[in-house]
Amino acid sequence: MALQSTSAGKTTTGAPGVNYTLPLILVTSLFFLWGLAYGLLDVLNKHFQEALNVTKTRSTLLQAAYFGAYFLIALPAGLFMNRFGYKKGILLGLFLYAIGAFLFFPSAQLASFDFFLLALFILASGLTCLETAANPYVTVLGKPETSEFRLNLSQCFNGVGSFVGPIIAARLFFGGEEGNGSSDLESVKVVYVVIAVVVLFVAFLFWRTYLPEIKEEKVNADAGNGSSGGKTLFQHSHFVFGVIAQFFYVAAQVGVAALFINYCTEAAPEINNAKGAYLLSVSLALFTLGRFAGTALMRKIAPNHLLTAFSVINVLLCIAVVWGKGWLSVYSLMAVFFFESIMFPTIFALGVKDMGPLTKKASSFQIMAIVGGAVMPYVMGLLSEKSTAQSYIVPLLCFVIVAWYGWKGYKIKS
Numbered sequence: 001m002a003l004q005s006t007s008a009g010k011t012t013t014g015a016p017g018v019n020y021t022l023p024l025i026l027v028t029s030l031f032f033l034w035g036l037a038y039g040l041l042d043v044l045n046k047h048f049q050e051a052l053n054v055t056k057t058r059s060t061l062l063q064a065a066y067f068g069a070y071f072l073i074a075l076p077a078g079l080f081m082n083r084f085g086y087k088k089g090i091l092l093g094l095f096l097y098a099i100g101a102f103l104f105f106p107s108a109q110l111a112s113f114d115f116f117l118l119a120l121f122i123l124a125s126g127l128t129c130l131e132t133a134a135n136p137y138v139t140v141l142g143k144p145e146t147s148e149f150r151l152n153l154s155q156c157f158n159g160v161g162s163f164v165g166p167i168i169a170a171r172l173f174f175g176g177e178e179g180n181g182s183s184d185l186e187s188v189k190v191v192y193v194v195i196a197v198v199v200l201f202v203a204f205l206f207w208r209t210y211l212p213e214i215k216e217e218k219v220n221a222d223a224g225n226g227s228s229g230g231k232t233l234f235q236h237s238h239f240v241f242g243v244i245a246q247f248f249y250v251a252a253q254v255g256v257a258a259l260f261i262n263y264c265t266e267a268a269p270e271i272n273n274a275k276g277a278y279l280l281s282v283s284l285a286l287f288t289l290g291r292f293a294g295t296a297l298m299r300k301i302a303p304n305h306l307l308t309a310f311s312v313i314n315v316l317l318c319i320a321v322v323w324g325k326g327w328l329s330v331y332s333l334m335a336v337f338f339f340e341s342i343m344f345p346t347i348f349a350l351g352v353k354d355m356g357p358l359t360k361k362a363s364s365f366q367i368m369a370i371v372g373g374a375v376m377p378y379v380m381g382l383l384s385e386k387s388t389a390q391s392y393i394v395p396l397l398c399f400v401i402v403a404w405y406g407w408k409g410y411k412i413k414s
Contacts, residue, residue: 022209023212024138024150024154026205026211027133028138028153028157029157029202030090030093030134031155031157031161032157032158032160032161033097033130033199033202034097034127034130034161035162035163035164035165036161037097037124037165037195038066038161038162038165039161039164039166039281039284040169041120041165042166042257042261042280043165043169043173043261043280044062044116045060045063045261046261047173048062048116051185052111052113055381055385056259056384056385057382057384057385058113058381060377061117062117063258063374063378064377065117065118065124066120066121066123066124066373067250067371067372067373068124068371068374069121069124069125070124070127070131070371070373071370071374073125073128073129074132074364074365074367074368075368077089077092077093077129077133077364078132078360078364079364080092080129082360086133089129089133090129090130090211093126093130093132093133094130094199095126096123096129097123097126097130097196098196098200098203099123100121100123100126101119101192101193101195102192103115103118103119103122104116104119104189104192105192107119108186108189111185131367131370132364135363135366135367136359136363138154139151139348139349139359149299151348152349154345156291156292159284159287159289160288162284162288163281163287163288166277166278166284167278172191173277233355233358233365236412237409237411238351238353238409238411238412238413239351239352239362241410242347242350242352242410243351243365243366243369244401244405245401246347246366246369246372247370247371248401248402249340249343249347249372249398249399250369250370250371251372251373251376251377251394251398252314252395252402253373253395254372254373254376254377255373255376255377255392255395256336256337256340256392257283257337258377258380259381259384259388260276260279260283261276261277262384263321263330263388263389264279267327267330268330279334283336286334286335286337286338287337287340287341288341289341290339290341290342291341294310295342298342303349304346304350304406304410305406307346307350307402308403310339310341310342311343311403311406313339314336314399317333317335317336317339318332318336318392318393321333321389321396322389322392322393324387324388324389329389347366348366350405351366353412379391380394
């Protein structure tokens with residue numbers, strides 16, 4: 001039966017309203033899956049430096065392939081969903097995710113860094129589809145005034161996946177706490193084949209489950225505040241500034257994590273690769289804790305105010321990181337993860353707020369902004385060849401821009 005939007009902002013298949021709880025749970029599971037992929041990515045940098053004998057700068061091409069896919073695929077993914085809906089967009093994303101993960105097997109067989117880049121690009125293309133679908137879908141599964149809260153809550157599970165990834169990698173890629181890594185790529189093959197199988201199972205669940213297709217135009221209009229006001233997409237300044245802020249935030253987040261293990265082993269020589277991977281896992285646990293804490297704080301503090309405060313704190317922490325002296329700097333770097341935790345979903349929700357029928361297209365540009373994660377880590381890689389600590393001035397400057405967005409740039413102008 002054709003879906004209809006009610007005046008209460010719910011989607012129905014007739015008279016009875018549809019409960020959004022199950023769709024929200026299923027879509028939230030996607031946040032865990034792409035968090036897991038990201039959690040493994042930053043450990044692969046250090047592992048491939050040794051297993052495939054690549055430099056720190058060249059290893060950051062992993063981030064370029066991963067986040068470059070977001071830039072190239074986000075807009076086509078948004079157009080695909082405009083025509084076919086959220087559910088088919090999610091299924092396409094899961095299918096590409098599985099293909100990319102399976103391609104890690106021949107990449108390891110050939111011990112080819114270039115083949116790994118191709119596999120990672122395909123995998124990340126699937127993640128782009130998932131993020132382009134899941135982020136805006138969560139924001140419209142309920143009242144507009146609580147969209148930031150819902151998205152932060154779902155993003156908490158992205159943090160859980162990111163936390164689990166380095167734990168798996170430390171045990172399998174580096175051989176436990178005492179390991180510094182080897183040229184063995186067998187564990188990489190096993191991990192990604194298992195991930196591919198799990199992703200295909202999740203795709204089957206989505207295929208068999210009914211998901212309401214939300215029409216943002218109707219839902220937002222019923223809420224009384226969702227009209228795009230006759231403006232074109234780029235006439236919404238809060239959206240434009242949101243894309244810019246997202247570019248620099250993701251640049252900071254990815255750069256902070258990409259060279260994390262290198263930084264730890266250089267700042268505190270008693271830290272080996274495996275211990276560095278465990279510290280990365282702890283940092284991502286702090287990231288997850290920050291998501292939950294930030295989500296709770298948003299019940300009392302306006303999202304833009306929290307975004308500004310956390311950004312300023314991270315600027316100060318990055319100063320200590322650039323200083324680069326021992327465990328104090330390592331702990332400062334770990335603390336950055338906690339305070340950056342709420343930034344992506346908060347910028348995203350503020351940037352697409354009240355966009356009405358332009359929501360899906362605005363979401364695509366927000367996801368395209370993730371290309372910041374492809375550009376800045378390479379810049380950091382070049383700087384790190386002289387000093388890894390000094391390269392962290394790049395995320396410091398990025399957090400300054402995010403702080404400005406939370407202070408001024410988020411405002412919706414009539």
